[in-house]
Amino acid sequence: MAFVGNRLKDFAAARPGDTALKCGAATWTWRCLVDAIGSVEDLVRHATSRGGRVALLLDDPAALLICFLACARTARIAMVLDPGWPDGQRTRVLSAVRPELLIDTRSYSLVRQQAVLENAVSALNEPDPVENDPFYCGFTSGSTGTPKGYLRNHGSWLWSFELSKREFGISDRDRIVLAGQLTHSLHLYGAVCGLACGHEVVLTPRFDPRSLLADLSGGGAAAVLYATPTQLHFLAEAAERLGPVEPVHQVLASGAKWQDRDRERLAEVFPEAHLFEFYGASETSFITISGSAENAPPGSVGRPPAGIDIVIGDPGAPVPSGEAGAIWVKSNLLFSGYLCGNDPQTRWQDGWLTFGDEGYLDGNGFLFLTGRSNRMIVTSGLNVYPEEIEAVLLSHPDVAAAIVIGLEDPVRGQRLEAAVQMGVPTKRAEDVLLRYCRTRLAAGKLPRRILIFENLPLTAGGKPDIQRVTRELSTRRGVE
Template sequence: MAYIGDQLDIFAGKTPDGTALTCGAVEVSWRDLFRAIGSAENHIRRLSPRGGRIALLLRDPAELIVWFFACARTARVAVVMDPDWPPAQKTAVLAGIDADLEIDAAACAALREVSAAAPAISSPAEEPPPAEDDFFYAGFTSGSSGTPKGYIRMHGSWLESFALTRREFPTAPRPPGRVVLAGQLTHSLHLYGAVCGLASGQEVVLLPRFEPRAVLAELRNAPAGAVLYATPTQLHYLAEGASRGEPVETVVQVFASGAKWRDEDRRALRKVFPKADLIEFYGASEASFITVAKPEENVPAGSVGRAAAGVRIAIGDPAAPAPAGVTGSIWVKSSLLFSGYICGHAPETRWQDGWLTLGDHGFVDAAGFLFLTGRENRMIITSGLNVYPEEVEEVLSAHPAVAIAVVAGLADKVRGQRLEAAVQLSLPLEDAETVLLRHCRAHLAAGKLPRKIHVRHRLPLTAGGKPDIQKIIAELQRKESM
């Protein structure tokens, strides 16, 4: 019976002194990783019931990995929380998920002291091993209100995702390859990359924070065959940071997800990683892989690729899908889907006969390639016109001087809402607001034009490396009220 982390003892037995995990200056062998997980397993079994929810409030990514696997291997649910949440939000989420046990830095330190006196590899327990339909992981994603939604998953959904990764990307290096993660593990993309890597015997490198120079240095020093997981925003900064350096030839695959990858950034990254397959996939924390865009498939400009293996996509109504070229809600059906929310509210997430929609809109062309057009919970109504900010953001981001663009709807007595944009430049641009407004007029209908464009030196990012839309909108609203 397969479950997440069921091969760790095998890797610890085969290469006990081999490096399993690197985090900053700390290297952890497979033997020591398995011992640490075993100690955590014993602690969890003593203090929580099978199926219990274990709240993980850990800043250290290596500690988070240890406790994540310990939860999965004992048929508990690893509830991965962001330790940087405001206290009130943290308290509300803890109350909402009804946690059986909380693990923070203090709990880890106490357990280390106990384990130092008598370190032990986990021994077989009386409890049966996890089943594929047991829950093992809950994470959080923000809604339009900024309130975290807690999604929960079964072992089987990620095991199927691991299998899909092997099928779709057969050129991935076999152990002992190296997987490098450029962001915090509270982001599902990076957590998936770390868990998938370790579960298949790969060495995983965790960087405590995203720092382009540190990521590039790690990749330059890596053995040939390195794999990188990052968001398109992070990859933009990597390309920018490497523009004056030598190409990095150790990287064979780059996985990008979390936002649409701009063609200009992809071209720039090709110069940085000349030997790498640059792979984009569209998905969600609740759905895993939805589409895949691989370099050899001649993906049309603006598309996020075709349906991943075993994934079905329908537009509009899954019972009567819209024809090619017609925009509507994107519905997905696969064995990779989540099982529901344990807290938070998501009116845009709906089920219908096994099909799932998360509120994204788009269309499929005649060749089966998917194009995204917007998201229900970001739609702005201005002067009676429905506008998806993603459309305006895409136009702004197409300008060669724009690195990041975020469009918001601010309260307006006349229009209901008015469009305003915040942009971060990648190149100097004189009279940037005027130039960018002119650029928008050339590509957008009059009703979709931003009323104002705010140029910022640097826009804030989330822990996962994506533009922090809620923080940016809040800043624009504060400025408006002053």
């Protein structure tokens, strides 16, 4: 029976001394990698029940990947927590998901030390995972401030692996290079897909354009790069000073709309690469793909690949081409539900899923995004609910009202900015509020700017007028 990671021992038997994983200066052969995964498998089998929840709170991306695959191979659910979360948020999530086991940096180190001492891995007699078994819980922003925990089963990712191989033309000899931390689902998927399919995987402990370019240039084999458009922007800037990087054969981008000028710059930096942009959501995996050879219309996020169906408006009565409405998706890649939290924008209907995005299809089946039925902002590939940041600002005793919006940004896709009305006069209010937010929000959710208003504009119904504030912030940015 196929499951995520079921072929790892086959690769170790066939190529025991070949490199499987690199992270900074550390390297694992296939045999060493399988042994490291086996040590964690032994731990989770003895400490948890089949189907049990294992929380992973690890700064080291290689340790996270090893533990993730151990959970997948033992029919446990790997819940990937972000070490950058504030303490209060981490506590809320752990309380909501109730893990049987928490593996952090200290406990992982103890597991590795014990494995070296024993030099053996035992195994309980348990059945292998099946495709319907859940194995991964990722987290994405929730409107209440507590992240939503979305659940994936083996089958949904196995289908995604097949789609990746078919659509992106990745060779068996290619290396997979990840531009960022594995707490971002794009990079985690790329790393797991790479190892599960027998590729060498290269992780970066932190995003550093120069080091990443060195990884892409070295290693001999051609490289496939997974990155967000924001990372690619900075990578192109660094590469323009160092010259073209020819060993890159594919660049796979997701997490925000890829700006046309950045795509053009990157084509010069990686002259041999096929550039792919794919659009999707945590709940859907792939929805559309746009390749460099496809000549997608400007502004489009591509067309759905084989096996993925899209309708606009309502599955029972779709709207005509060119008319905007809710995006509904049907495929074998969809998520299984939320382990914690919920989203009223996420709804099922006869096997179709909608999740809050709106758009339209042109006559050739290309998808164009027109907005979101909720207020979610995508900044640097991160999904952010402005209500979460507003709640933090409003919790400050001197703040009377707050609005957070996303302004168009050529690097980040959208830029977080806040408009605040103070209830009590406060010296250097912007600095005070930024410091306040830093202790309560992850770095990616901090407003890039906080503007203080004497009176925030209101709608006729007495609510903050988001459209007027957006125009005001855009105007102020334009004259500063």
